Amino acid sequence: MDMISLAHTAVVPVILANLALLASSRLVTCIRLVALQGAVISVTPLIFETGPLSVHTAVLCAVALSLKGLVFPWLLHRTLRRVVVRHEIEPYLGYPLSILLGILGLLASLWLAARLGVPEASSRSFAAAFATILTGLLLIVTRKKAFTQVMGYLAAENGIFLLTAVLAPGGPLFIELTILLDVFVAVFVMGIAIHHINRQFDSIDTDRFCSLKD
Amino acid sequence: MLLAILVILPFLLGGAAFLCRSGPSGRGLLVTGAGAHLILSVAAVFGRPDALFGGILLLDALGGLFLLLTSILFAAAAVYAVGYLSREHTDERRDFQEGAFFSNAPQNVFIACLFFFLGSMTLVTATHHLGLLWVGIEATTLASAPLIYFHRHHRSLEAAWKYLVICSVGIALALVGNILLAAAGGSGAPDTESSLYLGDLLARAKAMNPVWFKAAFVFLMVGYGTKMGLAPMHTWLPDAHSESPSLVSALLSGALLNCAFLGILRAHQIGAAAGLADFCSPIFIGLGLLSMATAAAFIIGQGDFKRILAYSSVEHMGILSLAMGLGGTAAFGAMLQAAAHSVTKAMLFLLAGNILTAFHTKSSHDARGVIRALPVTGILWVAGFLAITGSPPFGIFLSELTILKAALDAGHFVLAAAYLGLLGLIFCGMAVPVLRMAQGPPTPHIAPGPRGEDPLSVGPPLLLGGLSLLLGLFVPSFFNDLLTRAAALASGM
Amino acid sequence: MTARALSVLVPLLAAPLAFGVIHRIKARFAGRQGKPLTQIYRDIRKCLGKGATISRTTTWLFRAGPTINLAVTLTALLFVPLGGLPAAVSFPGDIFVFAYLLAMGRFFTIMAALDTGSSFEGMGASREAVYSCLAEPMLFLALLALARHSGDLSLAGMLSAVSAGSWLTGAPILALVTVALFLILLAENCRVPFDDPTTHLELTMIHEVMVLDHGGPDLGFIEYARTLKLWIFAAIATSLLLPAASGSLAFDALWGVAGIFAAAAAVGVTESVMARLRLTRVPPLLAAAGAFAALALILVEG
């Protein structure tokens, strides 16, 4: 299999994971889906690597894989266990409609790729990355629970990682790593915040957050 | 080397503060650290140190200006924090708004987060690598979220959560923008040569693919614009500013928003170098006017005085954006505006803290007669109101005048009329609550305490007010020079 | 010089006589014999010879009113020509000084009335103030029409430029101005149909009720000033109808005095055949005078 078709193949599980995320009704499933997607995406830099395997790419993939595939799911599971909540996702928008929007997002991503003139070799990966970002945002917008917002954030982050791998793989390693560190801290802080939210509100539904308005 | 110390020092101090369990020594550390940072910043801004790590750390005039502002504000906030923290204990206390009980976060966490916050802002101003700049801005979010949640009750938690989610999402978009920008240099092909060094991007700007740049700019504008508080992405801003401790609000409004603005300015620099300034300016102008209009609509009839100040920040960010869209001499106006707004708004937030402490209310209907009850605070409150709404002889008047002049010189008469009209509306909208609070007989049983007002509480705002006045009467030549250079950079001249 | 002196001295002596003419005409219309023509001289002399009763409420304003009023009326007389005789003082723009001098007298008459604290006098003062306020612009419009017609901005100048002969060329203008000036005469001197000086009910008076509390020399001053004021306005209103100045002193003076008595007679006739208007109808009548004047102004070619 050549690089291009390999890339095309890798894109498929990412897109499928997006749609599954939009359709899933259980938090635990969500966590697993995001972790799976993250794991797949974590190794894409290897696919796009043109020359021989560099230390740079290897370290990046290893760190990303361990974070996205192991640390984040573990953190999230831990938080979920502490927070006694109903494990159903409560959407503002029904699942079928969410999936429809997800597909629309995919189409929009393809349009964007065409509009920007992404080369044939990477256009599908580009679209998949973008669709993942949009899926993440969609999750944040259409789901009530604070928890799903973290999931959405992570999905968007997956998309961004893929985008980096597709478009701009050449940055300094330590900066790539600090970006990952930032994401890690973000998830960590959000986890703590969810913990506090649960204690304060006895729920992690964001529709309880309505005391601050004009 | 100076730059490296400047960036790393706050993180080290933050670590130390986290470990420091005793109250007074933690506060001492805060003030000492802030003072040291201020001295180093001044040295860095005017000493023009060399680039470090191959240009990753590099302080130009634009970064220098924002670094200086951040450092001054932090020093003022640190002094203020000494008085504030010694009054705010960690034991259970009653929420004056709803009567529920809550306790504050431990002091060591608070001080440590303040230092991390400072460190990440310093990083933002001192780097020329857009990726690292992004890291810095995301780090400010993460460091300041616990600050907002200092008072551990449900409203501040709500504000902190909204802040965290909205800004994280926004900044994630900015990261997409960065990636697109990096790719723009290589015309969209996967490009191992692509780089996010500002210098490289500027150098290759002419050869850049304009469509990619446009996409990148939109993402950066929306992403950093969220953090900067441009409408309609500003929604986190009033919540976070009104619920956080006042000194944190001061830093958020006076320093953090500037840092996000710096992110946008960097993108604008590249755009100007690529000859795409005409593409950027309608976006700047549109979002700027929308922000001003939104601020006007929310200030008029607003009862909560900290929210008023927050919306006023939205307004001023709008003015900055508008000025950048106008370009030319307005860029100088924007720099002056950023400086004057920072010191004035920080002063107002610190004063709001004083009023809140004395009156136990954020409602401008209930906190009456501030001048009688707290003379210094009250007078500064009115002066700050006049300053922030652009009355002479304060700095904002001059910057707003410069921006207006640029608009008229460019023949944007309708724009100028809208700008003046919105400024007028905001003036009226702010005058009503501010004067209602300042004047009249005080709410009963309010007194500044046996020894009058605490010098630690009124000193920093007084100093900031003095700076605001100074900017209006006399812009020192070295500062004028700094502003001019910064403006030249920002507008890509 | 003599002519200028005469145009002041004649009215000083003869002004009360014009009042006598009015009384006599009215009496005749009512079928009575009437007072002697010189009765008003006797009244004034009697007043000047008496003591006074002054209200405890009043202050110097009350006492100053009649004096100031007489003084300014006398001064205003300086600007008024008598028939073909020139005025004692004349300079371009003196019409404004003239009108404002009279206003000065009115101000202090009103203040004197208010100083008594009496409701009736307050009422009279109020009406007097309003009517004169409405009459003043009309007077100016009429005089401006004359000024534009004659090209002269002094009272004596514009009046002497017009004579019976000018009617051949500018009849409509002069007719309109004359009517306007006569209406203003009636208003300014508080005659029927604007005011009825002989009514017996304080509520319906205007000028008379303002001076209710004055007595002795003050009342004498008031009466005398009133006769002078009538003279002044009559001289202005009739000078348009008189023949051109002949150069003969006696002839011109006689024509002038005759004109004034004719005007007094016209006032007497008006008072005999008309009733006082309702107070609310007065402003429209003054507006009509203004309309006449404005129409005249428009008709004058520039």
Next chain:
Amino acid sequence: MSLYLTALFVLLASALAALASGRGRAANLLGPFGCILGCLLGILAAVSALFSPAPPVLRLPWSVPYGAISLNIDPLSALFLLPAFILGAAAALYGRGYLSGLAGKRHLGAHWFFFCLMVLGMSLTVCAANAVFFLVSWEIMSLAPFFLICLHHEEDRVRSAARTYLFAAHLGTAFLMAFFLILGHLAGSMEFSAMAAVAPAGLGPFVPALFFLALAGFGVKAGIVPLHVWLPEAHPAAPSHVSAFMSGALIKAGVYGVLRSLTFLGPLAPWIGQTLLALGILTGILGLLAGLGQGELKRFLAFSSIENMGIIFLALGLGVLSCATGHPGAALLAFSGLLLHVVNHALLKGLLFFGAGSVLHAVGHGYMERLGGLSKRMPFTAAACVLAGAAISGLPPGNAFFGELLIYVGGGLAAMDMPLTDAVWAWSGVAGLAFIGGLSVIGFTRAMGIVFSGEPRSADAAKAHDPAPSMRAAMWLLGMLALGAALAAPFLFTAMLPAARLLLAGQSPALPVLPKVAVNPETLLTAAVCIAFGAAALALALAFVRNRLLSGRSVRSHGTWDCGYIKPAPRMQYTASSYAEPMTVLFRRLLGEKRRFTPPDGLFPATGASRFASKTPDRVMDGLFVPLFAAVGAACDAVKRFQHGNLNLYILYLLATLVILLAAALGFAA
């Protein structure tokens, strides 16, 4: 120039000294006397500048954008310095006495600080020759009174008045900013000299816009209808010496601004003159008509100030129109009359506000219907007010008469010489001025007659007494100055001629230095002064005769003739509202007077069963500004629903912005 700078320095120093000396007596000493000293120096500087052959000029660099400390005391500036400094000194003298009872209770240091700042701001404003410097001075001058009005800020009425003032002042400045920036753009410099040089060729189609911007911006300060709404609110609320300064001097800064901006705009079209003339007539008439409905003394005086601004704008319009139609002689008369009236009105209105302040000080309020009989209790104040009231109505030999006389004669000349279509405007001007004069007589006889004459209508009024010597001295000062201004009217005219010429040169640059006038103004004024003071002398002589006649005879005191009524009481006196009734009924529709009347019932109505109340609200305020602000508020409340509190919605905003901008940037714009 150095004298002027010294005066400014003294003012600034006394401001700071007062602020530093705290709340009490020390501040009440340092502030006013420093201010008086500064003002006296300033008067000297202004007078010397008025007569100096070349205007003193100063230009220093100032490190703010486009700014320069640029001062130019040309005749027009010097002329407007006079009211500022004269009233500054007099008001400081008066205010010291006025405030002495408040030492320690109010922060007098701050009060005098802002007072000195206000005088300083005004003196800088009228001399500034750089637009940025002008705007800064203007705003200092505008903001300082806000703090002065707020002296008694625990009263709701005062706070709301101060707020109205602040809004008006600030919004007016916005127009000025636009005005100066557009002009500066066209002139290529923010210096006034460059702005004056650019007209008319460089302005092109901008003239109407610039004219209306200047008119709106300066008109708010000057109080022309319909921008006058702050005046009747602010003046009664402010302490009287502040009202005196504001009414006498501060609003003249608006007049100065209009005059100065007209010199920038070059020769103007007739329609601008007509607009100004119409505005002047409207302002004069509506100002006084509304004033007739007011029950409060200082509120009435504020309306009278509006009326006088109307006279000034009327004269300005007349002058511009005359210039535009080629009658520079009439224009010269109108302009010089205008300038004379500026000074005269300053002196008289200052005196009247001092008088009203004395009444307020003695009685505690200024409601006419509860005053009366004060002439017996405060004879000095009463005499000063009545005479000043007569003078400000334009009656000879008061000083205001001579300014109005010049305007009248200018109008008369214009009315005689212009072609019909233009002459109509001049006639309206003259008739309007006459009507305004008549209204003024009604207004001031009403105010003075009800307040000072008759019997006291309340117990407070019965206890009144004349004010302290220092306050009396300030009134004496202004009174004597007014008398002097009347006697020296021809001389004053000569002094003002350079300024009038400046205005004329702005309108008709092609003309010789001094146009030939059909009426020699100096002769006219000399004759008028002789006649007017001759009449006064005659009155004195007659008074002597009267007293001689009465000297040997019985002069008895008795009650006022009551038409046979048995129990007259002070409450039965004619009231202020009934005095004005014939006029207010005539213009009832226009004024929107509101009445509540419960007529007496039956043959023997119970006490208190019958009531009458009337109120004349401000038509413009209630009909325009209040609904406008309410509508804006309602619109803003409607928008507030977007900040709904829902986090998901907030993110949606973000997403929507992104999508819209992306679509716009890549979809259409590419």
